[in-house]
Amino acid sequence: MSPQHDLPAAPRRVAKHRLSRRSLSRRTQLIGITAVLAAAAGTTAVGVASSATGPSTASTGLSPSQADALTAARVERRDLGSRDASRVDLTAEANRKARAQQAAKLRSARLAANATLTQRRALALAAAKAAAAKKAAAQARALAAAKAAEAKAEAEEKAKVKVVLPTTGYRLTARFGQAGGRWARNHTGLDFAAPLGTPVRSVMAGEVIQAAYAGAYGRQVKVRHADGTVTSYSHMSEFDVSVGDTVTAGQQVGAIGMTGNxxxxxxxxxxxxxxxxxxxPEPWLREHGVNP
Incomplete structure (x- = not known):
């Protein structure tokens, strides 16, 4: 190659080395920032492995095994926290259920107590009503018995033959069977002496069968009673009834007098x-409840 083609090669290598250094610096800075953030959050950053360079690098100086152990401990703490949270949730749910069961038991106990009290009140009310009805029935029976007894007594009283003495304010001057020159034979009745004009009464209820002058008996009234007995009243000064009249016991039929013998x-x-x-007349009057 000519020198003209060799001169530009050197700058390219320098540029590559600069880029590599910049990338390594940026990775280091990134790892450092991550470590700082992890430290602030209570964790430890782990080095980032580069596929280009091969080996991993950490800004904290931990080896890969230590980083793995730290990560595992952190995961275990997270799991323990989750389990603790689950236990807390389960305990709270159990407490809630226990409180609900206790409240249900209390409600059931109150309902049972109210039912028992209601039943007792109903039984007491029924017993009171039964006692009142029994008392009312007893009172009704007693009242009915009293009325029946009163009616019976009244009926017996009405059934009784009422008898009275023939006059009042008297003294007996002659008795039955007594002998004397004043009578043609022994005395046939009782003599009730009293002042002139004293009322003479029928001794029992009956019907007047005679009201006339009868010789030695003077003015005489006879009354027939229900049993067929006849009573006679003589020597009266007047008549207060006529034949056929109905009289009651004690009704005036005449007055004391001196007519006849x-x-x-x-x-x-x-x-x-x-x-x-x-x-x-004496025993007859006594048998009928009066004593001359």
């Missing part, structure tokens, strides 16, 4: 069962 004002009272012969 008598020595003083009185009413001669006789009892004639079935309208026949007279009997002693």
């Amino acid at each position: 008598t020595t003083g004002p009185h009413v001669h009272f006789e009892v004639l069962p079935g309208g026949g012969d007279p009997i002693d």
